[in-house]
Amino acid sequence: PKIVSLPGDGIGPEVTAAAVQVLREVAPDVTIEEHLIGGVAYDTHGDPFPQVTRDALSDADAVLLGTVGGAQDSAWNLLPRHQRPESGLLALRKALGCYANLRPVRVQPGLEHLSPLKPELARGVDILIVRELLGGVYFDGDRKIDGDTAYNTMRYTTAEVERVAKVAFWAAEQRKGRVTSVDKANVLEVSELWRRDVTALRDRDYRGIHLNHEYVDSVAMLIVSDPSRYDVIVTENLFGDILSDLAAVIPGSLGLMPSASLGDGAGLFEPIHGSAPDIAGKGIANPAAAIMSAGMLLRHGLKRPDAANQIDRAVSIALRSHPTRDLGGAADTQTFTRAVMSALE
Amino acid sequence: PKIVSLPGDGIGPEVTAAAVQVLREVAPDVTIEEHLIGGVAYDTHGDPFPQVTRDALSDADAVLLGTVGGAQDSAWNLLPRHQRPESGLLALRKALGCYANLRPVRVQPGLEHLSPLKPELARGVDILIVRELLGGVYFDGDRKIDGDTAYNTMRYTTAEVERVAKVAFWAAEQRKGRVTSVDKANVLEVSELWRRDVTALRDRDYRGIHLNHEYVDSVAMLIVSDPSRYDVIVTENLFGDILSDLAAVIPGSLGLMPSASLGDGAGLFEPIHGSAPDIAGKGIANPAAAIMSAGMLLRHGLKRPDAANQIDRAVSIALRSHPTRDLGGAADTQTFTRAVMSALE
Ligand SMILES: CC(C)[C@H](C(=O)O)[C@@H](O)C(=O)O
Ligand SMILES: CC(C)[C@H](C(=O)O)[C@@H](O)C(=O)O
Numbered sequence: 001p002k003i004v005s006l007p008g009d010g011i012g013p014e015v016t017a018a019a020v021q022v023l024r025e026v027a028p029d030v031t032i033e034e035h036l037i038g039g040v041a042y043d044t045h046g047d048p049f050p051q052v053t054r055d056a057l058s059d060a061d062a063v064l065l066g067t068v069g070g071a072q073d074s075a076w077n078l079l080p081r082h083q084r085p086e087s088g089l090l091a092l093r094k095a096l097g098c099y100a101n102l103r104p105v106r107v108q109p110g111l112e113h114l115s116p117l118k119p120e121l122a123r124g125v126d127i128l129i130v131r132e133l134l135g136g137v138y139f140d141g142d143r144k145i146d147g148d149t150a151y152n153t154m155r156y157t158t159a160e161v162e163r164v165a166k167v168a169f170w171a172a173e174q175r176k177g178r179v180t181s182v183d184k185a186n187v188l189e190v191s192e193l194w195r196r197d198v199t200a201l202r203d204r205d206y207r208g209i210h211l212n213h214e215y216v217d218s219v220a221m222l223i224v225s226d227p228s229r230y231d232v233i234v235t236e237n238l239f240g241d242i243l244s245d246l247a248a249v250i251p252g253s254l255g256l257m258p259s260a261s262l263g264d265g266a267g268l269f270e271p272i273h274g275s276a277p278d279i280a281g282k283g284i285a286n287p288a289a290a291i292m293s294a295g296m297l298l299r300h301g302l303k304r305p306d307a308a309n310q311i312d313r314a315v316s317i318a319l320r321s322h323p324t325r326d327l328g329g330a331a332d333t334q335t336f337t338r339a340v341m342s343a344l345e
Numbered sequence: 346p347k348i349v350s351l352p353g354d355g356i357g358p359e360v361t362a363a364a365v366q367v368l369r370e371v372a373p374d375v376t377i378e379e380h381l382i383g384g385v386a387y388d389t390h391g392d393p394f395p396q397v398t399r400d401a402l403s404d405a406d407a408v409l410l411g412t413v414g415g416a417q418d419s420a421w422n423l424l425p426r427h428q429r430p431e432s433g434l435l436a437l438r439k440a441l442g443c444y445a446n447l448r449p450v451r452v453q454p455g456l457e458h459l460s461p462l463k464p465e466l467a468r469g470v471d472i473l474i475v476r477e478l479l480g481g482v483y484f485d486g487d488r489k490i491d492g493d494t495a496y497n498t499m500r501y502t503t504a505e506v507e508r509v510a511k512v513a514f515w516a517a518e519q520r521k522g523r524v525t526s527v528d529k530a531n532v533l534e535v536s537e538l539w540r541r542d543v544t545a546l547r548d549r550d551y552r553g554i555h556l557n558h559e560y561v562d563s564v565a566m567l568i569v570s571d572p573s574r575y576d577v578i579v580t581e582n583l584f585g586d587i588l589s590d591l592a593a594v595i596p597g598s599l600g601l602m603p604s605a606s607l608g609d610g611a612g613l614f615e616p617i618h619g620s621a622p623d624i625a626g627k628g629i630a631n632p633a634a635a636i637m638s639a640g641m642l643l644r645h646g647l648k649r650p651d652a653a654n655q656i657d658r659a660v661s662i663a664l665r666s667h668p669t670r671d672l673g674g675a676a677d678t679q680t681f682t683r684a685v686m687s688a689l690e
Contacts (some may be wrong), residue, residue: 121461
């Protein structure tokens, strides 16, 4: 199988290198081809998602992504929107047809103290957020800024709602069988459609799943005050952007959060943390999330659950034996990666 | 001065009665006229914001609101959108021209243990969220659900952005002088306008204010992991809905959270908690937020800061001496209200 690796900007190259090292160890038969995306791709090709990268995806089985984007005051942020690093990321999602972003939020036993929440609230949290990734206000063409007024359009079709809801129901079947669909149906028509279609799909094809509906403002509260109530959460793109980042703070470090984006073709696997330009190039970034993303790549992209489990176990061990700085430890990127490698054996 | 009181649904009547009692004590000269809104208004008049209520507002100096809405499975939720209780609330905001929703989030010293956050994170939190309340996706007429597709439009004009940003800058001048404007300018044109106009206003008229811009997903994280970094937050309607509710969990009970909505004419003052149909009519609801909303009414609506301070002090005392059940105590609505009344003297 062929994997395309896109290290991107900031700490992306460092953490991706660690993930690639682990990947080669547990899946020595894969081919890994590296390409540019984001700010570095703009600097080289004048395009944050250049044609050569796009071409490389055509026969890829999975994509391993680092991070994209620069510091707040980066020159990249002064470019027209379509040339900025983030546009490369959005174009990549679109090119791959990745409509379902899976964001597991799990508090590792023994690491509850890292959470900003009280340990009794953090303990045992195990949520899967399924965020719709290609619809809503992100990609709709009906958008404009013109003088004194600007607008964007939050649009969904039944087909878009159903395909992502299916992923959520399917995931819930492997878990506790409960799905919370999040919307703002008391105010928005687009949410009314969302709620109607999710409900109809459940009634038609997933009768074994327990489905409930909650408003996005209420979920923002409950995810903090009572996170254990959730199993699978499914929601539209913008709400998912906010809620998945919110939930990601519960385990205490973004350095622990992998993600998978699935869809029509090759899946996209990436740590959720940003490019952290302040520590880029110093060799101290925590590569755990990138390595766990390689685990998700093996599980969901290449259907190799055994290799994925091997990685998850090794990361767990390394987090305890060699915690990185963001976790209150002293291990640098290399030391942590070596700890994972030796825990693999 | 004339105050219109709109107790609404659920626990609204109980907590509003408590607030009115306190208000009469500290401002014996005000006239208070009670009217219907929400589900009870629909039941009586077939309209969640009936004409008689609308008429009463014309010469009001301020409006004291309880709560609107029923349980998830309430018959009200099966009505067409414009007849549901929430539509009464939205119509009320619009009728009053209340474009700036002020949501103070303060952790009371000594009550840090109530927070879902670790006490060291909760201690000293003092944020004011200013939410734009009449624009964006809430009221825009370009909205539709039609067969397999639905959309809503998130629209802002410069005038809408400026008037609410002014309130945020003005509030920051009375506080620590720092404003964080929240948007999603890396994806949305409407956010690009927002950011541009907030920046221009600061550069023109509020040079003494320290302004920064953050993305909504990032703020959702930081408000939990590092809430003390914020002084004043200003944002658009939908982001404000989510973030203000999120921030409201930090003090540990929604029963402690008042709000003020200001604009062209009379202001609207209400507790942020919902109608809590499960405990309605039992006399056990915590009226602190409603009483504190009466305090905000005196401060912002009638410009009587002394009376407002009197209420805030008395509530602080009563919270310690007679905590209600949501705070781990045993006081019921009446007992708590009596404690506030006697602390007033
Ligand atoms: C960088 C940005 C466009 C992106 C998004 O909003 O989708 C990011 O926040 C994410 O969640 O991956
Ligand atoms: C009830 C609903 C329409 C309302 C809103 O979204 O504005 C509520 O959540 C609030 O924040 O006051």
